Amino acid sequence: MQKIALIPAYEPGEELPEITRRLCVSGFLPVVVDDGSGEAYLPVFCRAGFYASLLTHEKNRGKGRALKTGLSFIREEYPDADVIVTLDADGQHSVEDALRVSGEALRSRGALVLGCRNFENGVPARSFLGNSITRLVYRLSTGRRVSDTQTGLRAFTPDLIPFLLSVEGERYEYEMNVLLECSRREIPMKEVPIQTIYLDGNSASHFNTLRDSFRVYREIFKFAASSFIGFITDYGVYSLLAYLTTGLGAPGIPISNISARAVSAAVNFTINRKLVFKSEVSPVKAAAQYFTLAACILAGNTLLLSYLVNDLGANRYLAKLLTEVTFFSVSWIVQKFVIFRKKRPADGKTGVRTE
Template sequence: MKLVALIPHYRHIATLPTVIAALRAHDLPIMVIDDGSGETYQSDLKEICCEAQLFRLPENGGKGHAMKYGFRQAAAQGYTHALQIDADAQHTLHDIPKLIAAAQATPHAAICGRPIYGDDAPKARLYGRKITDFWNIIHTHSCQIKDGMCGFRIYPLENTLNILDSEYIGERMDFDNEILVHLYWRGVPLVWVDTPVRYQDGGISHFRAWQDNVLISKMHSRLFFRMLRRCVGLGK
């Protein structure tokens, strides 16, 4: 297994150094995919990413767009697995070794963070996740997807790129859930690692309440009709 860490980044200059330092502590090579943050941030990014590869996308295309770019760059450099971790330091960075150990034990699987929420979690986020959990049971006819929205994962790149080459996968906040359902449909095992998630006062969120909820609703519609096609033998 050859692992690289991918950080999709959009204007999280304050927290990005903490994430990079945590990854470097585990001797992981790092790719930061800056999703069109703009010229104002470029000098700071260059300094922060002195121990990482920095890729600058010219326009903001969304988290999924950045991750797709990162997957292809990682595969082109010979990596077999990619650790996805957000730039906002919301994930529990001490749990990075847990995900790596799980990937080493089951390299054919997707290793997924299963978030454990505290009292600081916004209620709207929790309700939204419960709705997505319900739809994922419908899409997969199972309870195997414990959480579709947590972007703290290790992906097996070959299977992931096969999906990206053959299926439409969302470009923004719909990406995390949609790619996971397709991995499940392709028979990729999902291994879950419990990990606390914290919400910091004053933290920057790029979730757009109206636009991203519409995108997520469209995603569930796509998955639902894809599921129906699978049931009648018209799709993989």
């Protein structure tokens, strides 16, 4: 049985050679990708090379690209591989846990197996906060629970390699994108509890909180920006019409809201289809689904808005803000995972054609 251990490494510590040795002794064939660490780290990689296949990027290209480089190598050099495990290079993942997740991947072929840590005790504040935020964002975005969205210990069978190579992202955002795409393409995920190991308070991590967090949440930010543009359009048209129809009394509210939404929906659909989700779905089909969603949201939005203004006496401008915030998450989830969802192909295995 061929078990491959893929380790992306950027400026690794002295523990890397020992990690590869232990993996080798445990029956893994380690593959290490030096992601442009530089000459100062050659001694570490040379020692690791006694036990592993060593690939090198001339310059730093990011964790996502390093993983893709390793996966492409594995697909070519180990066509008979049974299972692949990815591990971080900083010693946070034990060989025992690598064996456990690889065993689960063999039992659950076609699924992505995640080695999930326990965040209750002894976790550095930065890691706890980062994982808490990404767990919440992921759940709001997909409706699915993942207890450790940032784990680098993952296992899968080779049939997932084409899918993993097709996922966008070159740096830390890649691993979050994989989870988002698994949900979008209906690829099952399994969780296996693992040890929570942090060495020196996770000081070896190269994760830049501000820069890399932006990359991780970029697609959600794009959707929020698109929604904001749509909202400004909607709110501007609504405010103008609400002022002009004041003399109509109660009917002025639904007339203003429906007219404004018709204009903003056209703007929002175009931006989301071409820039946010980059969908290849038929524009006619996507438009039919989108405007059906828009009509449903508009109905709920208008009913809630009319109730707040006409029945509760709320300020009509503040009430509009409240209703928009209420329906934001509903719109995001339906658009991402229904209207602009990337379909899995007929073979049901991956979302990319194998050349």
